[in-house]
Amino acid sequence: MSHPLDDEEQALAEAAFRLPVPPTxxxxxxxxxxxxxxxxxxxxxxxxxxxxxxxxxxxxxxxxxxxxxxxxxxxxxxxxxxxxxxxxxxxxxxxxxxxxxxxxxxxxxxxxxxxxxxxxxxxxxxxxxxxxxxxxxxxxxxxxxxxxxxxxxxxxxxxxxxxxxxxNSYLLSNLLATYLGAGVLTSMVTTTNPNWWEVNFSVLGAANSGVAWAFNATLVTGGIVITMLAEYVTRDIQALAAYRADNAEAHAGAPKEVRGDVKTRPVLVCLVLMGILLACTGLVPVDVFMPAHNTLATSMSGAYVALVVGLPKWVPGLSRTFQVTGFVMLGGAVLAVFLWYPLAYYNMTAMELFVAGVVLGWLVLLIRNVAAALEDARRRALSDLLGS
Known part of the structure; x- marks a missing residue:
């Protein structure tokens, strides 16, 4: 049952209403x-x-x-x-x-x-x-x-x-997806080589395409943004681990993923490698040195595979649906490669587009799920604080 304010409390409340509210x-x-x-x-x-x-x-x-x-x-x-x-x-x-x-x-x-x-x-x-x-x-x-x-x-x-x-990490991931998608699409519609798609995706970065600088600059800049995204993501994971560690006492009987057992270093390494390799792929166009260009692009895919496979161990407690989705998307990427070689169902360009879409889409899902886990940890901490 509420009780009336005494004179001192009433004066403080009235003074609070009269104070100017600083802009947030x-x-x-x-x-x-x-x-x-x-x-x-x-x-x-x-x-x-x-x-x-x-x-x-x-x-x-x-x-x-x-x-x-x-x-x-x-x-x-x-x-x-x-x-x-x-x-x-x-x-x-x-x-x-x-x-x-x-x-x-x-x-x-x-x-x-x-x-x-x-x-x-x-x-x-x-x-x-x-x-x-x-x-x-x-x-x-x-x-x-x-x-x-x-x-x-x-x-x-x-x-x-x-x-x-x-x-923040969420906005940066959306920005990256928008930029890479728009940049590549612009390169496609402005190229002077109408038959580029009959060869491979990287032909857009060749000197005779007419827009090589735009395609290669998109890859280089996108790679730098991925390395920035790696820092944002690992900071979010560190914050998640800190919240879980703070809640360890209150959740002593909970499974270890609630108690804060996460590893940020391998996540950071994989994401930074993906960014560096993507940037280097743009710095070494396919018509300059094809073996190095192809090796860099393939290595980036390898870093993505390592991240998908290792993430459940490095960051436990993320949604099981997300983990299953990650493996399904990885399986789709592998299937896309087999459809190109040895099955020869479509050409290399289609395979590259599909795999690139899978990698980019999974990165966005990763950011969203880490952000969701962090939000749940914050709510749990607030709930424990209010309940104490």
């Missing part, structure tokens, strides 16, 4: 994202007016609205990301970011800026190409074109700031 980190992030987006709108509008002066650009192609908007959106995203990402250091669980060597911090920051810039560029470029198909020969005057471009610039700035300031 989330509130500051929203405010800054809106401010940065507003500046980007103005700058993009002015830049587009200059670019469209004296002509009526189409929606896409021929330095049209889409081409200019894509370049401006990409540049805006690449500039905004470093401004936003430094705010992610303020999160209590991300202080380790500052402790990394300077070269790793700057390399990771450069890769993230490139990824956000590329996604903004590709999204705008593809979007305006679709609109061009829908509206046919529509053209715009400089003012209308500048308005459309400023919207792209504002959206790129807002989305990039939100992503950079709130960066």
């Amino acid at each position: 980190s989330a509130v500051r992030t929203e405010a800054r994202a809106a401010q940065v987006a507003g500046i980007a709108v103005v700058v993009s509008f002015v830049a587009a007016l200059i670019a469209f002066a004296g002509r009526r650009p189409g929606l896409s192609g021929g330095n049209g609205v889409g081409d200019v908007a894509a370049v401006i959106g990409g540049v805006v995203a690449a500039i905004v990301l470093p401004l936003a990402y430094r705010h992610s250091y303020d999160h209590p669980q991300h202080h380790w970011l500052v402790e990394r060597p300077a070269w790793r911090r700057y390399l990771g920051l450069l890769a993230l800026a490139a990824v956000h810039g590329a996604i903004a560029f590709m999204a705008a470029w593809a979007g305006f190409r679709i609109f061009q198909q829908a509206f046919g020969s529509l053209t715009m005057d400089p003012f209308a074109g500048a308005i459309a471009t400023s919207i792209v610039g504002g959206l790129a700035a807002y989305a990039t700031y939100q992503s950079g300031a709130r960066m």
Whole structure:
């Protein structure tokens, strides 16, 4: 049964209501994202007016609205990301970011800026190409074109700031999947070799493909992002182990996966190897030295297999459904290889696409399941605290 407040408690409660509420980190992030987006709108509008002066650009192609908007959106995203990402250091669980060597911090920051810039560029470029198909020969005057471009610039700035300031393993995994998928798809549709798929996937990175730099840069940048993701994931696993260790007393009779028996080093090694090998695969295109290129790509698959097989032992307590799904996906990748050789059901390109999709999809599932296990551990710790 509740009891009325005495005079002192009443005074304290009234004083608390009168105190100004300091803005939370989330509130500051929203405010800054809106401010940065507003500046980007103005700058993009002015830049587009200059670019469209004296002509009526189409929606896409021929330095049209889409081409200019894509370049401006990409540049805006690449500039905004470093401004936003430094705010992610303020999160209590991300202080380790500052402790990394300077070269790793700057390399990771450069890769993230490139990824956000590329996604903004590709999204705008593809979007305006679709609109061009829908509206046919529509053209715009400089003012209308500048308005459309400023919207792209504002959206790129807002989305990039939100992503950079709130960066975590889950967002980074989604970003990686989006970037690799969009980058490879863009390389496919812009290659000057229409029969590339008859040879193999890596032909997109050959010099005669016309877009070799785009494909190879996607692999290199994606590899760097995977090494960053490895650090985020292992920190999440360490946090999971710490929560489980703290709960060991309360759960003395529980199985060992509840008591905190995890190993982060092998997970880190496998993920870092995958990132380094993917980056090196892009640095050594297939037409430069095919044996080394193929060895690097195959070795990356080997690191993935080791991670899938060893994960139940290294990080026990993850969902059994996830563990079974991982082995099923691994089996699917093996089947895809057999369908190529020796069964010759399809060509090497189809096999590479399938295996790449399996590896990328499993990485995203890994991040989600580690995050879910960590959330359960936090709730258990909070429940024990409130119950004590």
